[in-house]
Amino acid sequence: MSEHIVSTKIYFAIFTALLVLTASTVAVASVDLGRLNTIVALTIAVTKAVLVILYFMHVRYSSRLTWVVVSAGFVWLGILIAFTMSDVLTRGWLAAH
Amino acid sequence: MSETAATFAHQHQFDDAEQQRDASTLGMWVFLVTEIMFFAGMFTAYVVYRALYPNAFAHASHHLDVVLGTVNTTVLITSSLTMALAVHAAQLGRRGAIVTFLLATITLGCTFLVIKSFEYAHKFHEGLVPGPNFAYTGPDAGQQQLFFSIYFAMTGLHALHMVIGIGLLAYLVAKAQRGRFSRAYYTPVEIIGLYWHFVDIVWIFLFPLLYLLGRHAA
Numbered sequence: 001m002s003e004h005i006v007s008t009k010i011y012f013a014i015f016t017a018l019l020v021l022t023a024s025t026v027a028v029a030s031v032d033l034g035r036l037n038t039i040v041a042l043t044i045a046v047t048k049a050v051l052v053i054l055y056f057m058h059v060r061y062s063s064r065l066t067w068v069v070v071s072a073g074f075v076w077l078g079i080l081i082a083f084t085m086s087d088v089l090t091r092g093w094l095a096a097h
Numbered sequence: 098m099s100e101t102a103a104t105f106a107h108q109h110q111f112d113d114a115e116q117q118r119d120a121s122t123l124g125m126w127v128f129l130v131t132e133i134m135f136f137a138g139m140f141t142a143y144v145v146y147r148a149l150y151p152n153a154f155a156h157a158s159h160h161l162d163v164v165l166g167t168v169n170t171t172v173l174i175t176s177s178l179t180m181a182l183a184v185h186a187a188q189l190g191r192r193g194a195i196v197t198f199l200l201a202t203i204t205l206g207c208t209f210l211v212i213k214s215f216e217y218a219h220k221f222h223e224g225l226v227p228g229p230n231f232a233y234t235g236p237d238a239g240q241q242q243l244f245f246s247i248y249f250a251m252t253g254l255h256a257l258h259m260v261i262g263i264g265l266l267a268y269l270v271a272k273a274q275r276g277r278f279s280r281a282y283y284t285p286v287e288i289i290g291l292y293w294h295f296v297d298i299v300w301i302f303l304f305p306l307l308y309l310l311g312r313h314a315a
Contacts, residue, residue, distance in 0.1 A: 005188045006181075015178040022170050022304075026163065029309035037313060041305035049298045056181045056294045058287075063119055066126055073130035077137045081144055088145050 004061035014055045021048050118284055125288040129295050136299055139251050143306060146243050153240030158311035160225055161248070162216060166308035169212050170300065176205035177297045184290045187273075187283035195273045195286065199266050202293065206263045213256055220245075248307055255303060258296045265289045 025044040033040065054060040059070055111117040147154045183198035224232025226249070227242040235241070269286055272278065278286060 005185065008182065008185060011178060011181045011185065015174065018174045018177075019171065022167065022174065025305055025309065026167050029163075029305070029312035032313040038310075041309055045302050045305050048301045052177060052294050052298055052301070056177055057291055062122060066119075066123055069123065069126045069130060073126075073133040076130075077133055077140075080134075080137050081141050084141050084145060085148065088148060 004058070006055065006058065006061070010055060014051050017051060018048055114281060118287070121284045121288055122291070125291050129291060132295060136251075136254075139247065139254070140302070140306075143247050143251070146240075146247065147310075150237065150240040150243070153237040154244050155311035156237070157241040157244035157248075158307060158309075160220075160223070161308045162219070163308050163312065165212055165216055166304055169209050170304045172205050172209045172212070173297050173300050176202050176209070177294050179205065180290050180293045183269075184283070184286055187278050187286040188280065190278075190280040192273060192276060192278070195278060196270055199270045199273065199286075203263055203266050203270070206259055206266070210256060210259055210263075213252065220249075251303055251307070255296065255299050258299070262289075262293050262296055265292065 021044050025041055028040050028044075029037065031037075053070065059066060107114045107117040111120065179198045179201040183195055183202060186194035186198055220226055224230055225245055227246045231238065231242055231245075233241055266289065269289055272285065
């Protein structure tokens with residue numbers, strides 16, 4: 001499974017995609033889109049990270065167990081941020097009473 | 098226990114070399130998950146304070162050099178490519194190519210750190226380092242210090258990971274030169290590669306969050 005050899009063509013294609021995405025995130029950042037700026041920047045960053053994880057880090061060709069472990073890492077990251085923000089952003093609700 | 102390339106197959110507790118390789122990869126990923134959680138604490142601090150003080154963060158972010166940040170992002174992405182190519186060379190048993198691509202990765206890693214050190218020096222010069230010498234004295238000075246505290250903590254720990262990574266790559270070069278890797282055994286190249294790509298991913302998030310945040314506000 002981890003023996004799968006990815007062709008260099010794919011590596012260069014991913015590399016090119018990463019450069020294009022970097023250029024676009026810099027270009028979009030100078031345009032005022034309001035709240036969308038953050039969403040676009042994060043969408044591009046997540047896309048780049050997924051490309052690196054799947055191809056450079058070979059997760060696409062790894063065992064199901066590796067998939068589970070990698071996903072778990074990001075699920076817990078999401079839990080940490082979501083639960084923390086659900087506290088921070090709702091503190092004002094109590095003061096209003 | 099012989100470690101020479103020709104005879105190395107697998108340790109006795111594994112059924113075969115493939116199972117051993119899968120176990121090593123999984124072990125590295127478990128470590129990387131702890132690394133995700135390590136950086137997650139700081140990312141969460143960033144999200145909380147940015148939500149509380151969006152304007153101060155946007156203004157403070159404007160002091161960072163987007164050109165240097167973009168160049169460094171490109172340098173790091175290129176180093177990930179050379180790292181992937183080093184693993185590729187190892188899979189094919191090409192010893193010379195492993196060394197070449199590892200040295201290229203080390204060079205790019207050092208380039209990143211040199212550029213980063215220029216940025217840091219500039220921040221010290223401009224008085225943007227949190228503490229008694231923080232030069233900015235506007236109404237949101239304290240909130241801007243928070244941004245720079247997070248900036249230095251995150252980029253500093255990221256740079257520390259790079260320094261460790263470069264040390265690990267140097268170790269791989271030494272082993273590769275002595276012919277310790279073969280098509281049957283190249284696990285260290287593979288899993289140190291995973292670490293290097295992880296460090297790249299952290300930067301992929303740091304760059305837009307720290308550098309591009311205040312770009313359109315001017």
